[in-house]
Amino acid sequence: MKKIGILGFQGAIIEHERQIKAIGHEPVIVKYPEQLEEIDAIILPGGESTTMGKILNRTGLMEPLRGKIQGGLPVWGTCAGMILLAKELVNDSVTHLGVMDIAVRRNAYGSQIDSFATKKVIPEVDPNEIELVFIRAPYITSVKEGVNVLCELDGHIVAAEEKNMLATSFHPELTDNTAFLKYFVSKI
Numbered sequence: 001m002k003k004i005g006i007l008g009f010q011g012a013i014i015e016h017e018r019q020i021k022a023i024g025h026e027p028v029i030v031k032y033p034e035q036l037e038e039i040d041a042i043i044l045p046g047g048e049s050t051t052m053g054k055i056l057n058r059t060g061l062m063e064p065l066r067g068k069i070q071g072g073l074p075v076w077g078t079c080a081g082m083i084l085l086a087k088e089l090v091n092d093s094v095t096h097l098g099v100m101d102i103a104v105r106r107n108a109y110g111s112q113i114d115s116f117a118t119k120k121v122i123p124e125v126d127p128n129e130i131e132l133v134f135i136r137a138p139y140i141t142s143v144k145e146g147v148n149v150l151c152e153l154d155g156h157i158v159a160a161e162e163k164n165m166l167a168t169s170f171h172p173e174l175t176d177n178t179a180f181l182k183y184f185v186s187k188i
């Protein structure tokens with residue numbers, strides 16, 4: 001059984017907690033730097049990246065979390081979490097971790113279709129179609145060498161991984177499908 005942290009300031013925390021329990025692992029809601037020592041991996045949930053960035057600074061979690069990720073702690077950023085991970089933000093400046101070699105556009109789908117769902121096969125993750133839920137989602141505009149693109153939608157990158165880091169524009173935790181979480185856990 002793995003201890004899987006969820007950054008616990010705001011956003012889709014209980015949804016990740018529910019899925020982690022459903023596949024037999026232990027969720028840990030992370031709010032303090034000391035908790036980084038007891039977890040095997042961490043999820044940065046969807047929510048509001050500007051708020052999470054500010055709280056990461058205020059609580060003194062920004063530096064130790066960045067250090068842990070750079071030291072190899074497996075991390076998965078969903079939506080706002082993807083924004084926190086990106087080294088480059090193309091249309092905004094948000095206080096963030098800046099550890100993954102991706103460039104990300106915030107609120108990339110504009111206001112007309114800012115929330116939508118679609119289905120897609122991501123071969124690395126599941127041979128069957130997975131439902132992809134987007135909520136005021138970012139997408140990746142470019143990646144550097146060493147980043148593996150997992151999923152593209154209409155020409156935009158919506159899932160990618162680099163070493164111990166995984167990022168998705170969409171929210172698997174808002175569906176009943178745990179394939180993506182299992183994929184993340186398989187990398188721990």
Ligand SMILES: NC(=O)CC[C@H](N)C(=O)O
Nearest residue numbers: 046047048049079080136
């Ligand atoms: N569902 C989400 O996480 C939305 C992300 C949000 N639009 C942001 O910029 O932080």
